[in-house]
Amino acid sequence: MTAVEAMRLPEHVDLTGFISLLQRLQVPHRVAEETGEQVLWVPGEQLAEQVRELYGRYPQGDAGVVLEPSPAFAEAAPGFVQQLKASRMTAAVLLLTFIAAAITLLGDNLATVSWLSFVDYRVQGDYIYFSYLNDTLASGQWWRLLTPMLIHFGILHLAMNTLWYWELGRRIEASQGAVMLLGLTLLFSLAANFAQYLHAGPSLFGGLSGVLYGLLGHCWIFQRLAPTPAYRLPPGVLVMMLAWLLICMTGIFELLQFGAIANAAHVGGLLAGCLTGLLGGALARRRNS
Known part of the structure; x- marks a missing residue:
């Protein structure tokens, strides 16, 4: 599955809380620095849309909110071959x-x-x-x-x-x-x-x-x-x-x-x-x- 750019934010934006939320939800992702910006990549456009919507609701991660991993997230998890291609x-x-x-x-x-x-x-x-x-x-x-x-x-x-x-x-x-x-x-x-x-x-x-x-x-x-x-x-x-x-x-x-x-x-x-x-x-x- 091709990696898709989900979000592009300035470097000064603290994504630590939101990344922790993605990890809790078992959302496959990676963050890269590009010309003064943070770029969040996920496998697939559908997952990218969900991540953008999630960020709109919980930009700080909101650790107190209890959320269950989404089935769509689990289905989009990259397999071993996809992980090799990304690394x-x-x-x-x-x-x-x-x-x-x-x-x-x-x-x-x-x-x-x-x-x-x-x-x-x-x-x-x-x-x-x-x-x-x-x-x-x-x-x-x-x-x-x-x-x-x-x-x-x-x-x-x-x-x-x-x-x-x-x-x-x-x-x-x-x-x-x-x-x-x-x-x-x-x-x-x-x-x-x-x-x-x-x-x-x-x-x-x-x-x-x-x-x-x-x-x-x-x-x-x-x-x-x-x-x-x-x-x-x-x-x-x-x-x-x-x-x-x-x-x-x-x-x-x-x-x-x-x-x-x-x-x-x-x-x-x-x-x-x-x-x-x-x-x-x-x-x-x-x-x-």
């Missing part, structure tokens, strides 16, 4: 991640993992001998600065990271576009990988988690400076993610022999995300004022 860049990154997981056998095939690792290495017996970054880059293997984000070790590692990327990536793609999402993903991957290498030296690490913390930080700080419905995360998400980061940094998982955690990559991604959120939010706030 093509998010889906493309995830597709590459799944391909890498298959090729590397979820990290078990060290020969193919070496194609994507931050620095090259060779396996000899029970030992892995790593190259240094200068040697790797001198041989022209620049892709390694980014590709560790595609490596995952185990099905749980892959499932958690891809689910969070699907959630956060779609928000940024809907609000700031596919090109911005790709740029942020590559930037956060670079920051996370360098942070981990500087902290631990030549080693084997990977996963989208550094990028995820970058996306989280971007949405968090951007929302604080220039409130945007798309970046309004559920209250417990930020607390949970930061608490998980702190728990991992205690070293408890290494102590319990669950494997090493690339904590420096998480911190590097988060700091980079906070910086981009600060810059982007400040620019958006300046435009709004």
Whole structure:
């Protein structure tokens, strides 16, 4: 179903309450910023008319009003294919991640993992001998600065990271576009990988988690400076993610022999995300004022 523009409002209009109402009614929607305006998109003209009528009645959302989800809203809910079409860049990154997981056998095939690792290495017996970054880059293997984000070790590692990327990536793609999402993903991957290498030296690490913390930080700080419905995360998400980061940094998982955690990559991604959120939010706030 084709996305239809339901409303176009100035950026200074606070849509937070109305978006919460749409969420309560289970109305599929997305909000994007375009040249100083907020554009609310929904799947289908019929649903667009209903949303416009609803906004005329409850522009602030009126949280005290009890409404039941409309059958028409439920019928118009986009299927998985429609969601993929609306989030093509998010889906493309995830597709590459799944391909890498298959090729590397979820990290078990060290020969193919070496194609994507931050620095090259060779396996000899029970030992892995790593190259240094200068040697790797001198041989022209620049892709390694980014590709560790595609490596995952185990099905749980892959499932958690891809689910969070699907959630956060779609928000940024809907609000700031596919090109911005790709740029942020590559930037956060670079920051996370360098942070981990500087902290631990030549080693084997990977996963989208550094990028995820970058996306989280971007949405968090951007929302604080220039409130945007798309970046309004559920209250417990930020607390949970930061608490998980702190728990991992205690070293408890290494102590319990669950494997090493690339904590420096998480911190590097988060700091980079906070910086981009600060810059982007400040620019958006300046435009709004």
